[in-house]
């Protein structure tokens with residue numbers, strides 16, 4: 001019984017946690033690193049005590065491809081299909097295939113779904 005309750009908490013928790021926002025307001029120097037499915041965002045973010053902390057977040061864990069448009073979606077795996085990305089903080093522009101396979105240029109404001117939690121980027 002106790003084990004089952006504990007398991008339920010562990011499984012449910014990530015879906016309940018508030019989504020991160022506005023990372024660029026407390027982080028500096030955001031740039032893209034990695035490629036393909038491991039495309040990542042790296043920045044220097046303030047910890048709660050005001051120190052600078054270098055942090056990297058895999059963007060496939062935060063963004064999805066919805067018919068050619070980048071959307072905020074935990075575990076969305078956008079970079080299984082999207083590529084040719086550029087970052088003009090906070091906007092990420094990529095080429096994402098539509099469901100019919102056509103290339104589509106799409107931009108998302110990463111501040112809508114990525115935040116800074118004590119020096120670490122999260123979504």
Ligand SMILES: *[C@@H]1O[C@H](CO)[C@@H](O)[C@H](O)[C@H]1NC(C)=O
Pocket residue numbers: 021022
């Ligand atoms: C994020 O920034 C926007 C624009 O400055 C602001 O309207 C919004 O309240 C902020 N959200 C949070 C959670 O701080």
Ligand SMILES: *[C@@H]1O[C@H](CO)[C@@H](O)[C@H](O)[C@H]1NC(C)=O
Pocket residue numbers: 028044050051052
């Ligand atoms: C943190 O980094 C920013 C940007 O490079 C810099 O202006 C600031 O002085 C640094 N702060 C500390 C506490 O090191």
Ligand SMILES: *[C@@H]1O[C@H](CO)[C@@H](O)[C@H](O)[C@H]1NC(C)=O
Pocket residue numbers: 088089090091109
């Ligand atoms: C990001 O996109 C928003 C909305 O399209 C735009 O107003 C803003 O100027 C863009 N910022 C940058 C740095 O490109």
